[in-house]
Amino acid sequence: MPHTLPAPEVFAHLIDVHCHPTVAPSIAASTIESLPCTLCAMSSQVEDQSKVAALARARPDRILPGFGYHPWWAHRISLSAPAGTVPDHAAHYRALFLPSSSSQPPSAELETAFARLLPTLPQPIPLADVLADVRARLTEFPTAMLGEVGIDRAARIPFAGTGASEGGNNDDNSGGGDHRTLSPFSTPFAHQLAILEAQLALAVELRRNVSLHSVKSSAQTCALFDNMAAKHGAAWFAISIDVHSCTLSPEVWCGIEVRPFFLLPQLHSYPTRRRMRRGEECLLMGGTETSPKCILIALDGY
Numbered sequence: 001m002p003h004t005l006p007a008p009e010v011f012a013h014l015i016d017v018h019c020h021p022t023v024a025p026s027i028a029a030s031t032i033e034s035l036p037c038t039l040c041a042m043s044s045q046v047e048d049q050s051k052v053a054a055l056a057r058a059r060p061d062r063i064l065p066g067f068g069y070h071p072w073w074a075h076r077i078s079l080s081a082p083a084g085t086v087p088d089h090a091a092h093y094r095a096l097f098l099p100s101s102s103s104q105p106p107s108a109e110l111e112t113a114f115a116r117l118l119p120t121l122p123q124p125i126p127l128a129d130v131l132a133d134v135r136a137r138l139t140e141f142p143t144a145m146l147g148e149v150g151i152d153r154a155a156r157i158p159f160a161g162t163g164a165s166e167g168g169n170n171d172d173n174s175g176g177g178d179h180r181t182l183s184p185f186s187t188p189f190a191h192q193l194a195i196l197e198a199q200l201a202l203a204v205e206l207r208r209n210v211s212l213h214s215v216k217s218s219a220q221t222c223a224l225f226d227n228m229a230a231k232h233g234a235a236w237f238a239i240s241i242d243v244h245s246c247t248l249s250p251e252v253w254c255g256i257e258v259r260p261f262f263l264l265p266q267l268h269s270y271p272t273r274r275r276m277r278r279g280e281e282c283l284l285m286g287g288t289e290t291s292p293k294c295i296l297i298a299l300d301g302y
Contacts (some may be wrong), residue, residue: 040064
């Protein structure tokens with residue numbers, strides 16, 4: 001039976017709170033011109049910040065942009081390099097994935113994997129340049145949010161596919177459209193957290209809402225919220241946090257939800273995945289008035 005789409009006046013009330021339209025191979029001008037609903041279009045890495053900005057300029061009434069750097073690409077960012085400099089490529093990635101501070105030298109298998117991965121990794125960029133870019137884009141778009149940013153303790157860096165450079169975090173069994181084999185390397189959590197906290201400080205300063213990616217980081221997310229509250233005080237509670245890829249348990253969620261700022265999990269468009277079920281549980285078990293009355297729906301695609 002063919003599906004009947006809702007009437008335009010119904011679509012006009014819908015908002016996709018988190019999607020990545022710039023992942024599409026191309027976007028026809030007619031598609032943007034005929035958008036029936038509002039899209040919160042997220043950025044995630046250096047290559048798509050300008051693409052999201054272009055969409056927002058084309059349809060400012062339908063595109064609410066998000067600018068920020070996702071944890072899957074946090075390894076591309078140097079914490080120590082001064083603004084405007086070019087960090088040493090091999091030294092940067094070796095320090096992240098095969099640190100000399102390790103108690104034992106890397107195995108031959110890890111060295112082989114690193115040698116395979118390194119040529120596909122892009123030139124790292126200083127965190128100072130990342131923050132300047134995000135600040136400029138948030139300033140240009142007064143209603144833009146910070147996103148997609150976050151922490152992810154499950155993600156590993158993928159090897160490039162044939163003839164391709166390093167890309168997203170989908171492995172051959174993920175069910176995603178961009179199948180890649182994962183390397184044994186992960187971005188250290190402390191590195192991810194430093195980048196996230198720096199971006200969140202911008203959101204607090206500019207009073208922008210946040211789309212926050214949180215995967216296998218329940219305790220760390222709770223600690224992050226507490227630390228940001230202690231550091232920024234009332235300014236932290238003036239912004240809203242939308243937890244994307246929410247893998248927090250209902251019990252943890254209820255503990256977070258009592259904090260005095262607006263916080264919601266997203267329900268995604270792929271109901272077979274565990275995080276949708278977790279989001280549903282969080283909403284159903286929430287003990288405050290927020291949970292049963294406010295639900296965010298996200299396509300998380302294009």
